[in-house]
Amino acid sequence: MADSVSTPVKLAERVERISVSATFAVVQEATRLRAQGVDLVDFGPGEPDFPTPDHIKQAAVRALEENFTKYTPAAGTAELRQAVCDCHARELGSRYQPAECIITVGGKHGLFCALSSLVERDQPVLIPAPYWVTFPEIVRYLGGRPVFVPTDEASGFRLTAAELERSWVEGTRVVIVNSPANPSGAVTNAEEFERILDLCRRRDALLLSDECYSHFVYDGAPFSIASLPETKSSVIICGSLSKTFAMTGWRVGYTLAPEPIVKAMTRLQSHSTSNPTSIAQKAAVAALRGPMDTVKEMLAEYTRRRDSVITGLNQIPHLRCTEPQGAFYAYPNVSEWMERKGVASTIDLAQRLLAEARVAVVPGQAFGTAHHFRLSYATSMERIQEGLRRLYTFFSA
Ligand SMILES: Cc1ncc(COP(=O)(O)O)c(C=O)c1O
Structure with a gap:
């Protein structure tokens, strides 16, 4: 039941200065689709897919x-x-x-x-x-x-x-x-x-x-x-x-x-x-x-995935990607495709990727550039290959 008397909420100016990123809508939509059981390839999360060592x-x-x-x-x-x-x-x-x-x-x-x-x-x-x-x-x-x-x-x-x-x-x-x-x-x-x-x-x-x-x-x-x-x-x-x-x-x-x-x-x-x-x-x-071998194992696996992801991305029409030298993200440039298709923002692109290709990525706008998206390869090789296939089909259309 609603309160009969309510106190107006006036948030402090300093907290009004920060925003939930514009990319949040994409993340929310990906979460909703996953909850519905949709088969998404999720390149969003910035966290290792490995368990914490024993x-x-x-x-x-x-x-x-x-x-x-x-x-x-x-x-x-x-x-x-x-x-x-x-x-x-x-x-x-x-x-x-x-x-x-x-x-x-x-x-x-x-x-x-x-x-x-x-x-x-x-x-x-x-x-x-x-x-x-x-x-x-x-x-x-x-x-x-x-x-x-x-x-x-x-x-x-x-x-x-x-x-x-x-x-x-x-x-x-x-x-x-x-x-x-x-x-x-x-x-x-x-x-x-x-x-x-x-x-x-x-x-x-x-x-x-x-x-x-x-x-x-x-x-x-x-x-x-x-x-x-x-x-x-x-x-x-x-x-x-x-x-x-x-x-x-x-x-x-x-x-x-x-x-x-x-x-x-x-x-x-x-x-x-x-x-x-x-x-x-x-x-x-x-x-x-403790021992650092799990760190080395993760690095070896990320290296393998990096090589696959970069090779795969650079084979996709209208897309190019510089080779990351560290971390576990690729940041492909989609300016050519955006221009051809008249897509104005990478938020629109990410929404279309979700809806049409069932692939979740983070729009580059969140990171201060207009023509990129971020793809995290902290996910299995099998999902990476499937995601690359879907991206290829989407960008080739
Ligand atoms: C560049 C960078 N710095 C710091 C962090 C903070 O990580 P945590 O707060 O989990 O230690 C992150 C997490 O994604 C990051 O990407």
């Missing part, structure tokens, strides 16, 4: 049995902060101390707390495009101003220092770099990263490096800008266990940063989430200290 799950079971079920320190347990520093040193060559580390509720909340600690109202934050949708939304929420840095598709969307310099805006104090990148799979190499950092330093800006996909690099070894000597004072590393260890639901991430930033983030966390889940923290220690 030794990680067992550590969580042990945590429960040992009643490790209470609040932990706001910045995470000392044990896990040390494990993050040790793992980052071993895998990526950095030298952090636990005082420079905070455990967060997923990588996303690390980004949220780090940017909250740094971005002032109206301050520009440089974000290379195509970008992961959450970067500009957090900046907007904080009252900052996202400034997009176009990257060159012919170079696989790999950000260069020259591109960054061209887009530089007076007053920038934070630059976000995401390598390997979502949605393009672009990987910034060590030399270019160093040039980017050098530019940031000359302009008194911090480089926030989102390393969420650090372990999924196809050619060459994973790289962290924090591995270079004397970079730590200008760098913030936001990492996550979500993709590396197939732990998206556990919600464990971390930030490595200069101590004053970690302290500020800890204050924020202490008054918001209190701390990441105790049980998940125990599981995270097992992940970081």
